[in-house]
Amino acid sequence: IPLYEIKVGKLTLPITLQYHAGGFKVNERATRVGLGWNLSCDLQITREINGIDDFAHNGYMNNTKMTSAEYPLFDPKNSLFPSQNTYEIAHGDIDVMPDKFYYKLLNKSGLFFILKNATGKDYSFVAVPYINIRIEFQNSNFIITDTDGTKYYFGAGDIDNGTGKEFTTDQPEGEGGGHLTSWKCVRIVNSLGREEFFFTYENRSIEKNLIKRDFIEYYSAYKYIDKDYYRSDETPLNTMIQFNNYGIPFSCVSNPKYIEYLATRTIPKLHVPYYDEATASFVDKEYDYMVDYPVTPFTALYVRGITLKEITFRGGKVIFHGADRLSQIEVTDAARQSVKTIQFYQSYQTTYNNMTEAKKYNGNNFVGTLYLDSLSMGASFIPVETYKFVYHNKFCYGNHLVGHDAWNYPNTLTREIWNQDQTSTVPSMTSPETYYFDGKLNSDKVENIPLKTSGSEWALISKEDCMRNGVIKRIVYPTGGFTDFDFEGNQCSVNLLVDRYSIYAPDYTCVFPQYCGGLRIRSINFYEPDATLPTTQKYYKYGKYENGTGELTYAPRIDTSNDLYNLSAATTSQFVAHVKWTCDNYSDNCTNRSSLAVLSIEQKKMLYPASSLDYSYGNGIFVYYTDVTEYNMDSGVHSGKTVYSYFSPKDFYVDYWNYWNYRSHISSTIIPYIKTGVYNGAQKSVSQYSFTPEGKYRLTYHSSYEYEKFEKQPKIQVAYAAFNIIYQVEGGNGNITGSGLYDDNYPSPVIESIGFPNSGSDFISGTYTIPVEKLLMKSRKEERYDSLENVTVTETAFDYDSYSQLNSTRTIMSRGNTTDTYLKYSYNFDGIYTDMRNKNMISQIIEEQVYVGGSKTKTTRNNYKKIAERSNDFIVPASIEIAYTNNPFRVETSFDEYDQYGNVVQLTGKDRVPISYLWGYWSLYPIAELKGIRYVTIPERFKSGANINIPQNETSLRNVLLELKGRFTGNSQITGYTYKWLTGMTSRIDANGTITYYEYDLYGRLVSIKDNAGQILHTYSYHVLPSTPVHDPWSVNIPQLFSVTEECPSGSKQSYNVILPGGNYSSSTTAYANTIAREFYDAGVGEGATSFPGDCNSHHIKIELEGLYDSWYLSYFYNSCTVDFFQNGSIAYSVDMTFNDLSNFTSPFFPASELYILPGTYEVSMHPYPGTHYMNGNLPLYGCVKMPNYETILIFNSMNATITFNSNTNYRIEMAPVYGETITLIEYLP
Structure with a gap:
């Protein structure tokens, strides 16, 4: 929504209200405008700190070992030991990961990083994707020079006394310095060195962020040699209900074991299962874990934020009222007269029952989630135009919530933290474990005993209804018209390699859709005032052949151990080596780690919700759609469609072994790979189609694009290191601690115990580079039909x-x-x-x-x-x-002369006649054009002065201009102009002295044009309705295409398409409205359906379509699937499969859907329901067979397949359930 636009010289600063419509994460905080809304004029640099603050004494900038070459993780010349550099990284002593800076200018935005030089003692900043902006860092502030010479200054003064900076600190109420996380733009200077925009800020209330999350600390037995050992089925653990580490060290408690930390629980639980020989399984024993009670593993962070207060420019200023809750924007001119005002009206959605508790997590200033309900634009505080906003189910977001999907969006487990529901957001995990009966007898054990942690396998699933909470539903415009927005959940595909599901069939790739985090637009409906049916409707289909799915460039891990294929926890893995010195006193030679003896080794895993990792592709996008189809319907009639195709980021990967392109994080850690999103959004093609009377889409325009990489050397170097082995010394006498335990001048005591494939290395470490690159369009091909x-x-x-x-x-x-x-x-x-x-x-x-x-x-x-x-x-x-x-x-x-602001005051054309210009109103507007007159001949009093810069009124300036005209005679032509500040021209005096007047209303809208005598030449009226109550929004159906079958006079059958128009039926959701529309059609009472019958004289072939599932594996399993047949960019046929239960033995014959289609080649696209939880036994297999002998002609390896259907042959397409003996997750990895 455009609010105002500042134009000064060649610089333009739009003030626009923008909305983010992708859904909200559970910890989302509303801006001062309202949830999801932002102002475009908030120019700033923000920072995402990776590792240690880059500007700290041990940060990336000051780490001289970090150069333009690969980081020396192993250096034989190190003063202590060869892997000293690696130890420093793992121990958090030094920074080797550059922070990610986000910048926003007037006309561009992006990322930049620190780039070290060859010596490591100097640095520069470089933008990625690469552009030629110049980035300087001076006295803790940034200066960015754009490619046209415009300079942006971010932050001012030093850290302690400066302005324009935001800090994040762990000190209560934001005290102390903390980390500098945001630099606000304080001024913009044009290429001439003129300061055109000044920004001032004010403090907003301290924002507290205390986020508690569930996690599990999990230990497995790896090796026992000589260790005290306590089992939960033996004294004393079998009688205890609390564990406090007194008398029984935690390391001596039998494995497997795990500590479960829940955000909703004050006391963690220790689980120590024991092996029951009668059932050959584990029996859980649970304790209150009182070690270090009360446990406080979470630290609150406080944001000392600022917010825009004023933008001052030549000719006026824009004032923003309300640091925490924007109540008004006021535009004033150079005389401080109000030109325009925008009033904001909001409301707070509070928690369900306990705001006091919510303040503990969000801060004392938290009053709920702010929603923008309406805004009014006018002048002199008189509203003229009013916008109103309606939302799906206003919801109170914040840090007081727990439960979410893998991408941190709300799902059915989302609840307030004080809720009594103890369900963990860490999905249950089943792993084969080894159980030792005695810690001193390594052979006394059982192996491969499955242990399942507490929790739900489906804790991280995405729920479409939950993600719609708080999202915009309707915008009502000043005219009374309104637009409704309908959203649906994002979808991605899961790809599994299924092996040995049948002795007669080869392996196949099982692909099925699933909902994933965030929303996408499904339809936009445009209504006239007081209308109940939309006049225009846009609706969208996603994926190749509209299969609905996008790519997860970085995907949460899927648990393949339990046959359910649910999203798994984010997991770190380390080894804990319990060792002792072999020396009994300090006189012996236990001076290095070769004198350590191993008592036992545990494998330690930390299990976090999958949302602990960032799966976005560098810029907040994590679901990438390579194809988006926009359909248009005007007044109930289809008018065409446009297909937008994009290159996948993976299309540009060339170094197949550069894992940072493929993974979200370093394996066995939660250290993220730094991502840039440089390959995001490259347009592959645009195809425009018109809709024909035959119900087909005809291609009218197609453009396609190719790209090449531009890369600038050197690359940005990144390193990482984490401890793979944690040494715990538990006896003996030795004088080595800390880093000395990792001195690789001496062999590790566990290297022989932890070998391949688990790796006995002390560290998980490596390096990679971030290319300084961009994509450049190489070619464009346009075809018009x-x-x-x-x-x-x-x-x-x-x-x-x-x-x-x-x-x-x-x-x-x-x-x-x-x-x-x-x-x-x-x-x-x-x-x-x-x-x-x-x-x-x-x-x-x-x-x-x-x-x-x-x-x-x-x-x-x-x-x-x-x-x-x-x-x-x-x-x-x-x-x-x-x-x-x-x-x-x-x-x-030729541009002969300029004024101090860079305005041309004299130019000469090819006719050699000079044209001069006079500028007034602080040199913002030309007040006179003088043809045939050189600027130097104009008296100075007409070039500047109070009557020129700040005219008292229009009449006084016109008198000056008329006097000017009297000064010059002959062939010169002088045209004069007067203006209303920041509004527009108010009069024009032509060369012969005739005056034309332009009049405006209070809101700055042109209402009339009058001639020299005051006679009206033109009038302009604006139809704006007074503010009226907003009705509860409804949802309407979107157009549906499906095939029906009829019998021809000859007795043969044919199938053809029917289109139900959108917008005719309403309900609480689009899905329900679609169902109603179809039910009315099936009952013979539908409205507006258009049929496209085929030719009964043509030969049609029969295709049966059947979906199967097996309730034996899961009694409540349900599925549905639509099958589309594409030809030449159109859906030639579409039908819903009939589903049958293989375990339904009461009906031996299963019905199937039928289609009768013309022979030919089709792209067949399967659309199973994305909300189904597929598990082994109900894994979908899509196939096509010839009838009647069920001769297999194709097993799909995706949800799409190209099939040629021949004459005189009948076919059957099935979606069958499969149980595979071996299931492997297919990842996009080498």
């Missing part, structure tokens, strides 16, 4: 220079005609252009050459000059020259 399907093709190739800027283009038309264009920039020339390059003015095109058919036709040159008397920064256009073919250049326009 007329009604006869004749095609016109235009192909354009793009070439780039070393600055990654466009160097040349070649366009080839259908008939072979070529046009070549060559571009040059400031860095291609010397002289004044060196000064431009030094100011980073490199995006301006200095020269353009055009060749047609190989012959030069035109050269345009834009010349620049420096006006030193203004300043050394004052570089402005001097002239525009054009040369046709190989002729000399001719000056088209």
Whole structure:
């Protein structure tokens, strides 16, 4: 929603209200506008700290070992031991991971990182994706210079006394310095050195973030040699109900064991199962875990934030009222008169029953989640235009909530933390364990005994209804019209390799859809005032052949151990080595770790909710759709569709072994790989279709694109290290501690006990690089089709220079005609252009050459000059020259003189006649154009002064302009103008003295134009309805296409499509409205259905479609599936499968859906229900067989397949349930 736009010189700052519609995570905090809403004018740099603060004394910037070369994890020359560098990283002594900085300018945004030089003693900042902005860091503040020379200053002053900075600290109420996490833009200076925008800020209330999460600390037995050992079925543990580590060290408690920490529970639980020989299984024994009670494993963070208060610019200012809750935006002119006001009206959604408890997690200033209910725009505080907003089920988000899906969005387990529900958000895990009966007898054990942790396998599932909480539903416009937004859950596909499900069949790839975190738009419905049916409807289909699924570039782990294939916990893994010194006193030579003896080894795992990891692709996107189809319906009639296709980020991976491209985090840790999203959003093609009377879509336009990588050296170096082995010394005398236990000058005491594949290395460590790169469009091909399907093709190739800027283009038309264009920039020339390059003015095109058919036709040159008397920064256009073919250049326009703000005050055209301009209102608007008059001849009092800069009124300025006209006679022509500040032109005095008047209402809208005599020439009226109550929103059906079958006069059958128009039926949800529309059609009373019967004279072949499931594996298992048959970009047929239960023995014959289709080749697309929990025994297998002998012709390895259906043959497509002996998760890995 546009609120206001500031224009000063060549700079424009739009103030727009923007909404994020992807759903909200459980800990989401509302902005001061309202949940999901942001102001576009909030220009800033924010930071995501990786490891240690980059600017700390031991941070990335000051780590001189971090250079442009690979980090020396192993260095034989280290003063202590070769792996000292690795130890420092794992111990948290030094930083080797660069922080990620996010920047936002007026016209671009992105990321940047610190880039170290070859010595490690110097650094620079580099943007990724790479662009030519210049980033400087001075006195804890940033300066970014854009490619046009515009400078942005972020933060001011030093850390302690500066402004424009936000801090995050662990000190109560935000005391202390903490980490600098945000730099706000404090001023913008144009390329001439003029400061055009100033930003001031005020403090907002301290924000507290105390987030508790569930986790499990899990121990398995790896090896016992000589260890005291206590079992839960023996004294004294068998009679205890609490464990406090007194008398029985935790390390001596039998394995497996685990400690369960729940956010909703004060006292953790220790689980020590014992082996029951009678049942050959584990029996759980639970204790209150009182070690270090009360347990406080979570630290609150406090944000000392600031918020925008004023934007000051030449000619006025914009004032923002309300630091925590924006109540008003006011625009005032240079005379401090109010020009426009925007009033915001919000409400808070509080917790269900305990705001006092909620404040413990969100801070004392927390009053609930803020929702924007309406806003009114007007002048002098009189509302003129009102927008209203309605939401799905307002919900109180915050840190007081627990329970969520793997992406941290709300699901059915989401609840307030004081709720009595003790369900863990860590999914239960089943693992085969070894149980020792005696810690001193290594052979007395049983192996591969399954142990299942507490919790639910489905704790992390995504629920569409829950994710819609608090999301925008309706916007009501000032005209009374409104738009409804309908959202559905994101979907991804799970890919499993199924082995040995039948002795007669090969392995196959099982693919099925699942809901995943976040929302996507399903339909947008546009209504006229007081309408109940939408006049225009847009609805969207996702995935290849509209199968509904997108790619998870980084996916949560799926548990394949329990046959349920649920989302698993995020897991870290280490070994705990219990050792002792072999020396009994200090006189012996226990001076290094080779004198340690192993008592036992445990494998320690930390299990966290999957949401502990970030699965986004660098910029908040984690579900990537390579195909999105937008359908349009106008007044109930289909008008066409557009298919947007995108390259997958994986299409640009070349180094297949560079794991950071493929994984979200370092294996066995929760250390994230740093991601950039550089390959995100590359358009692959755009296809536009019109809808034909035959019910088909005809291609009218198609464009396709190719890209190449631009990479700048050197790359950003990253390293990581975590302890793989934790040494716990439990006896003997030795003088080595800490880092000495990792001195790899001596062999590890556990290296022989922990070998391949578990690795006995002391560390999990490695390095990788972040390329400084971007994607550049290499070519574009456009095809336009007329009604006869004749095609016109235009192909354009793009070439780039070393600055990654466009160097040349070649366009080839259908008939072979070529046009070549060559571009040059400031860095291609010397002289004044060196000064431009030094100011980073490199995006301006200095020269353009055009060749047609190989012959030069035109050269345009834009010349620049420096006006030193203004300043050394004052570089402005001097002239525009054009040369046709190989002729000399001719000056088209020369820019002779400028004022102090860079406004042209005299130019001369190719007719050699000078034109001068006078600028008023603080040089914002031209008040006079003087043709045939040189600027130097104009008296100074007409160039500046109070009557010019700040006119008392329009009449006084017109009198000045009329006096000016009287000063010059002859062939000169003078046109004058007056204005209303920040609104528009109020009068125009033409060359013969005739005045035209322009009048505005209080809101700044043009209402009339009058002539010199005051007679009305034009009037303008605006239809805005007064504010009225907003009705509860409804949901309407979207168009549905499906196939029906009818019998032809000959007795044969044919299937054809029916389209039910959208918007005719309403209900509480779109899904219910769709069901109602279909039920009414099936009952013969539907409205507006359009049928597209085929030709009964054509031969049709029969296809049976059947879905099967087996309730023996899960009694409440349910499924559904729609099957689409695509041809030439259209759905030729679509039908819902009939599903039958294999364990339903009461009915030996299963019905099937039937289709009668024309022979040919089709893309068959399966759409199973994404909310089904598939498990072994009900894993879907899609296949096609010839009837009647069930001869298999194809087993699908995805949800889509290309099938040719031949004449005189009948077919059957099945979705069958499978039980596989071996199931392997397919990951996109080498």
